Amino acid sequence: MFLFQFVNYYSSCFYIAFAKGKAFGFVTLFVASFPLAPILALVNNLFEIRVDAWKITTQFRRIVPEKAQDIGAWQPILQGVAILAVATNISRFPVPPGHPRQYEYNVYYWHVIAAKLAFIIVMEHIVYLTKFVLSYVIPDVPYRVKEQIRREKYLTQVILHETNLKLVTRRLKPVDDGTVKCAKVNLTGEEMELDFSQ
Secondary structure, eight states, X not given: XXXXXXXXXXXXXXXXXXXXXXXXXXXXXXXXXXXXXXXXXXXXXXXXXXXXXXXXHHTSOOOOOOOOSSOTTHHHHHHHHHHHHHHHHHHTSOOOOOOTTTTSOSHHHHHHHHHHHHHXXXXXXXXXXXXXXXXXHSOSSOHHHHHHHHHHHHHHHHHHHHHHHHHHHHHSOOOOSSSOSOOOOOOOHHHHOOOOOO
16 A cells, blocks of 8 residues: 555656656767657757646645755766767767778778777767866855855854854843942053063
C-alpha cells in the first residue's frame, strides 16, 4: 500500500525529470544530425511552461515549497551527457567526399582515416578545453548573490544575538540593595582617557 502511495505521489516528479533529461540528451547528442532540434525544444518548453503554470494555478492545490541545495543526482548526469555530446557531435562533422576508390584498404585510405581521427580528437579537446575554461571563469553563484547571502547570514546572527541578549536581560532581575542604580557623570574626553602605560 505504501509503495503505491509513494509512486502515485512522486510519479509526476520522476516523469518530469526523466522527460526533461531525455529531451536534453536528444537535443545535445544529436544536434549535428538535426540542427532544428534546439529550436523545437525551446518552443516545446515555452509551451509546456505556460500549460504547467495554468495547471498549477487553476487545477491543483498550492504546492508546498521545499528547499534544495542543488538538482541532486541530475547534475553529474547532465554533465556526463554534455561531455558525451561533444564527442558525438564532433564525430558527425561532415567530411569531404573521397576519391572513387575510397573503400579499398590501401595506404591512402589509412592516411585519410588517421587524418579524420586526428581532426576529431583535436577538435574534441579544443571544445572540452573551452567548456572547462568557461565553467571555471563563469561562477556558479554571481558575486551579488554571494554578497546578499553573506548579508542575510550576518543579519540573522545579529537578530539571534539581540534576541538572546533580551532573553538573558529578562531572566536576570536587578538586585535592589539600596545602592544607586544609575548615576549621571559628565566627563570630558581627557578625563575619560586611561593611562595604560604603567
